[in-house]
Amino acid sequence: VIRDARTLASGGTLEVDVCIIGAGPAGIAMAKALAGTSLTVLILESGGFDEEAETTTLSEGEVIGDPIRDYFSIQTLQQTRARAFGGTTQRWGGFCRPLTPIDFETRPYQSVAGWPFGRAELDPWYELAQPICQLGAYNYDAAWWASQLGTPAPLALGPTVTTGLIQKNPVRFGWVHRPAIQAASNVLVLHHANVTLLAATAGGDHVDHLVVRTLSGVQGTVRASAYVLAAGGIEVPRLLLASNDVVPAGLGNSSGTVGRYFADHNQVVASFAPLSVTPGELYHTATASMAFPTPENPNNRVYAQGVIDLAESTMRSEGLPHLHIETYIEDAPYYPTQDEGVTGADIADLFKAEARPLPSIFGATVFFEPVLHADSRVTLSPTDVDALGMPRVRLDHRRSPLDATHLERGVHVMAQAFGETGLGRLQFAGGWVTAEPNPPNPPPEQHLLPYLRVTTQGDTPTNVPYGTTYHHMCTTRMDLDPSLGVVDSNCRTHDVDNLYIAGSSVFPTAPGSHPTLTIVALALRLADHLVDQLGEP
Numbered sequence: 001v002i003r004d005a006r007t008l009a010s011g012g013t014l015e016v017d018v019c020i021i022g023a024g025p026a027g028i029a030m031a032k033a034l035a036g037t038s039l040t041v042l043i044l045e046s047g048g049f050d051e052e053a054e055t056t057t058l059s060e061g062e063v064i065g066d067p068i069r070d071y072f073s074i075q076t077l078q079q080t081r082a083r084a085f086g087g088t089t090q091r092w093g094g095f096c097r098p099l100t101p102i103d104f105e106t107r108p109y110q111s112v113a114g115w116p117f118g119r120a121e122l123d124p125w126y127e128l129a130q131p132i133c134q135l136g137a138y139n140y141d142a143a144w145w146a147s148q149l150g151t152p153a154p155l156a157l158g159p160t161v162t163t164g165l166i167q168k169n170p171v172r173f174g175w176v177h178r179p180a181i182q183a184a185s186n187v188l189v190l191h192h193a194n195v196t197l198l199a200a201t202a203g204g205d206h207v208d209h210l211v212v213r214t215l216s217g218v219q220g221t222v223r224a225s226a227y228v229l230a231a232g233g234i235e236v237p238r239l240l241l242a243s244n245d246v247v248p249a250g251l252g253n254s255s256g257t258v259g260r261y262f263a264d265h266n267q268v269v270a271s272f273a274p275l276s277v278t279p280g281e282l283y284h285t286a287t288a289s290m291a292f293p294t295p296e297n298p299n300n301r302v303y304a305q306g307v308i309d310l311a312e313s314t315m316r317s318e319g320l321p322h323l324h325i326e327t328y329i330e331d332a333p334y335y336p337t338q339d340e341g342v343t344g345a346d347i348a349d350l351f352k353a354e355a356r357p358l359p360s361i362f363g364a365t366v367f368f369e370p371v372l373h374a375d376s377r378v379t380l381s382p383t384d385v386d387a388l389g390m391p392r393v394r395l396d397h398r399r400s401p402l403d404a405t406h407l408e409r410g411v412h413v414m415a416q417a418f419g420e421t422g423l424g425r426l427q428f429a430g431g432w433v434t435a436e437p438n439p440p441n442p443p444p445e446q447h448l449l450p451y452l453r454v455t456t457q458g459d460t461p462t463n464v465p466y467g468t469t470y471h472h473m474c475t476t477r478m479d480l481d482p483s484l485g486v487v488d489s490n491c492r493t494h495d496v497d498n499l500y501i502a503g504s505s506v507f508p509t510a511p512g513s514h515p516t517l518t519i520v521a522l523a524l525r526l527a528d529h530l531v532d533q534l535g536e537p
């Protein structure tokens, strides 16, 4: 059942078994899992069915430190998430894949522990997460997909790198799951309902009730047996820090780590690879696959897309993080144009070195895990409040200097693997690459150089602009040690006995895969845990 909180009378109290704050992928996955159980479930969602300007102002905040930027420009905090039923899937790209086994381990370059469980723990939940994200089979083996789709098998690239796979379907969770949630008699969604305070009992170890407000002036209270914060990786620490009437440092924050270790994946463009094979042959990017109808788009398609990963053995032997490259320009006759930041001399050398005719060339995005930084941090603004009186966010975004080392070494290993195959060459050249579908004078394949627009700015792995990916992670880390993290392995806060967190803020580290499939898997696992805890027969 779905209702508008603005139509309710002020001053009321709702009592339920489970109250979930936020209806993004995490909240919606939990609602789907709890629908039809004996538990009464309430979801409080700040937004409506679409993004609205007035509600979006609640997400405004200040970024200091490294900017949050896409390839072209610096982004505001409100551009990096969405307040609406369905959450940030209003804007997302839909790239999904599970974490790999090494992603769960404690890695040598991190100052914090890895995940308290391995991939096997999440496998059954990933399998259930696939249909919720409207993806295909829970199989991320590129060769298997090639055989299913009748496309060429990925070429072997040698022992240091491997072909990985991403499934992609940018479905809007609010659209595709709305009918089922509307029909669930034990689930009530209140939209336009903002939680502004988690009111704790005297010791700060139990949530007594929530204060809920609409921008139109309705105010009410919610009491639940269990509360789940599913408000995204920035709003979750904001709510905990702002709930400071009983515990001045913020609820659940005895470790002092609420808001710390803010991490986002590093995304750097570009590397260039002139190839003597097509990118499709190199690692097949399946552009046709299975069709999944959705209400929004009956012709919606799921894509299986190849990526090139560092092999697990390389990550171990080199002490490197999970790093992969994605191609975004596929086959000729699309010629990449380097728009910004290219090291002209390097590129010229690369192309001169490839004297033979080249059927193909691509630009690559390098995507990799950041090294966590304790001072990369979400805090509350000391001065600014939003329209509901809540302190705004101040995000001090920082990167470890090790990230540049990892970028340089990781791309070097990739380039060596390419070179050794004789199939092509890869070189780092920071900057953005655009496709030029119809070059004015189509060049002979061996004379691509004139089509590279070259600047004199000499970017290197240390000064190239790093893009972010709007994956807001690690701000309420899972750690078995309550002095080092915020939640335990069941996503329950160490300090507060009836408060749980769903979303990428609980990730102990920020491994190099897109987060949402893992968010959904963890949310389903948490729903199952709550059913156990709260006595479903």
Ligand SMILES: Cc1cc2nc3c(=O)[nH]c(=O)nc-3n(C[C@H](O)[C@H](O)[C@H](O)COP(=O)(O)OP(=O)(O)OC[C@H]3O[C@@H](n4cnc5c(N)ncnc54)[C@H](O)[C@@H]3O)c2cc1C
Binding pocket: 021, 022, 023, 024, 025, 026, 027, 044, 045, 046, 047, 079, 080, 081, 082, 083, 084, 085, 086, 087, 088, 089, 091, 092, 093, 094, 095, 096, 193, 194, 195, 196, 230, 231, 232, 233, 235, 239, 469, 470, 471, 472, 502, 503, 504, 514, 515, 516, 517, 519
């Ligand atoms: C441009 C872009 C592209 C992306 N592409 C990808 C991709 O390809 N693959 C991928 O895995 N991820 C991608 N992401 C990230 C992905 O969208 C997030 O990982 C995912 O949406 C997080 O889910 P969530 O449920 O934890 O939080 P959200 O989706 O952010 O949902 C949180 C919800 O909580 C609500 N809320 C917040 N505060 C309150 C409050 N006080 N009271 C009540 N409700 C509240 C919000 O309104 C929102 O609806 C992308 C993000 C962006 C911005």
